[in-house]
Amino acid sequence: MSTPTEHEHHIVGPKIYLLILCALLVLTATTTGAAFINMGVFSPIVALGIACIKAVLVILFFMHIRYSSKVLMLTVAAGFFTFLVLITMTLCDYVSRAWGLW
């Protein structure tokens, strides 16, 4: 039978929330600042990278996945995986096309 998650017994405290809040605000300032630096092809990579880190922090701590069962972790992973499939396999077409690029 399914085992109860630790969530029921593990209440995430305000300290962790505060820490994550500060991290998120710092990362927001960072990404805004980084937008003014010309990094060529790395600009979008840095921007999306920071966004991913922020999202992971929210998912792990605000949404408690850090303290949740494997099933839930797998569920979240499955969602993002399917999203990535949509993006990459569609891009696979556009990237290898000769027409349509201005």
Added chain:
Amino acid sequence: MSTILNLPNQQDAQLPKLSYLNDGYGLKSWLLTGDHKRIAMLYLVSITFFFFIGASFAGVIRLELLTPQPDLVASDTYNKLFTMHGIVMIFLFLVPSVPATIGNFVLPIMVGAKDLAFPKINLLSWYLYVFAGIFILYALVSGGVDTGWTFTTPLSTHYLNTHVITAAVGVFIAGFSSIFTGLNFIVTVHRMRCPGMTWFRLPLFIWAHYATSILMVLGTPVLAITLVLVALERTVGIGVFDPTKGGDPLLFQHLFWFYSHPAVYIMILPGMAVISEVISTFSRKRVFGYTAVAFSSVAIAVFGFFVWAHHMFIMGVSNYSALVFSLLTMLVAVPSAIKIFNWSATLYKGSITFETPMLYAFGFMGLFTIGGLTGVFLGSMGMDIHLTETYFIVAHFHFVMVGGMLMAYLSGIHFWWPKMTGRMYPESMSKMSAVITFVGFILTFFPQFIVGYLGMPRRYHAYPPEFQVLNVLSTAGATVLGIGYLLPLLYMTWSLRYGKIAGSNPWQATGLEWQIQSPPLTENFIETPIMDHEAYDYEWLANKHEHEVTTVG
């Protein structure tokens, strides 16, 4: 002919005094129910209604195609007919058919639960389905849609003045009905199995529905946003899909088929679920290679997300990506084939009897195999370039969806009818009906393979005269098929009043749903079951019958 049918003595047999059917009377007790079984019945009625609407469109289409000239209906009307036929049959019939009727009814019982995880959301699911149906009916009566069920841009966004948005809203709502059903199923299977019910003791019906639910939850929202974009494009007209404004019509197709290909697996997997149960019961053997069949269901769901662009080979995708998708399409056929092989192996050396559900199951095995094989032909780019947009495609998907899925649906309805209603349908009528359906089906759709290979395009209401003979055969078959589908409607309704009392386990099947009364109590089980044997354990069943005089409940 031998049969495993085991009915109680009809002289003194009675329906159970209390069941889900008489637990509360009146319209409100049905329209506000949380009972998954009642919701399944609500779905059964509404799905049947929309099936016959969709079928009548098909009837008019086939009538038009009796002659090569466009003489029955105008071109626009013909376009509306095949569009509405597609929309109604796919979104209002095939997608919810087995999951919403049979799945809703037996899934909780099969896992040993009292209800689905979210009964209210289950009811909401049905209401959304009804609203979707109303929207689509409204689109129909106010003039129809003629874009084709695929809503291809820029035709649907810029060049047509029919009720595209209304139909799109209807499909959007139907999508959410589907999502909520899938969500409910996934959570129920994960969290509400009874003690002892491990994943690998679940009936294969559950595995296939679990895979279907994953597809529903992950795929349908993409269709939803695509339809939103089409609606926005029609109203605001920015050019997201308009090449004259810099948009890409293929973007629509990528997003549309990202759902619509998994959708075909949403439609067929529940049918496969039924076949697993029926083949096992009527050959008195456990399904061969349980693990392989279980994992192949999940594999179909996963791989099903990787192949959508095989609907777009001629639309302008790059050769490179077409190659990739073609290769992946070959791979996705493998799990389906595994299932067919395993069912065949189940039949081998089994004690086969030919009750109606089994007749439909045999029909499924043959027709789905042909349909699936032709799918592999179409997956290879070289063949697809010639065969796409011809009647070959039409025949292919009708073989899998009608010869496959619809037969499986009828198989399931006949198989679980005694459980759902407590009564048996008339066996001789039903056997005749199954044979009529099979013959009618072959006559209708096999000529379409030939005429498509010869070059007759799909979605055209006029064709070169040399194709007439095949088209006449097809229409003749459609008439026979229509009779084959009308008969169950009549005799099943008849059986509600006059059918023989079925008892709890007329088929002597394994599975928790057959160990409770027919029809079941609202809460399904008097006591929580404890699962201590594998699925399809006929020895356990024989053992149980030896130790018991009457059935439980």
Added chain:
Amino acid sequence: MDSQAIATGHEESPEAHEHPPYLRHHFVTVEQQAETASFGMWLFLLTEIMFFGGLFMAYLLYRNWYYDAFVASSNTLGIGLGTTNTAVLILSSFTMAMGVYSAETRNRKGLLTSLSLTIMLGLVFLGIKTIEYHDKYTEHHIPGANFSVEDFVHPTDKRDVPLAPDMAQHAQLFFFLYFAMTGMHALHMIIGISILFILLVQAWHGAYTNGHTSTIDNFGLYWHFVDIVWIFLFPLLYLISRHPLK
């Protein structure tokens, strides 16, 4: 050992006698009910990922095709307002998480404060969004009949490269996606705030601080998800390529 038919369940075990009024009949324990609800909400969030996913795909494609138009359009969005909004939403996620904590520690006042703060921050976000939308309206950047390519063909800022007229027209695609994506996001925020009001009223009457925290937990998941969508929207829409500060 009697027949192996439907055997007795665990009705004798102690946990089974604990039947709080909010335990639905088809669940055995409160834990099962709470986990189930949580799992259900996560699955719903998966559908939301895929729903927004379609929009992200469209954005990715057209940013690739019309990069210059996208850069120029992105630069017309107020980075100050955008950054502020991001911070506001992150703060509201924090207050929502604190609300969950209050519910779990049965702190009614804390929960009411957290919910109220979350509502206020949500409204601030929507207010700033309204200002931004209004700015786009006055600047004739709303795609459609009122759209003007002037700002792109003859930019006032010397650092901006003037766009060719046809590329400038494609700026409409950026703004269409901007309004579609932020609009869809705002719709989810409006729904969220409406539900928050209901939760506030219920919490006032003592709900959620009596052990039944599921609703607050799961609404929190929804709220955090809406925050995550904005976390991705912000860099994609506002931070494509800003001019370096002198």
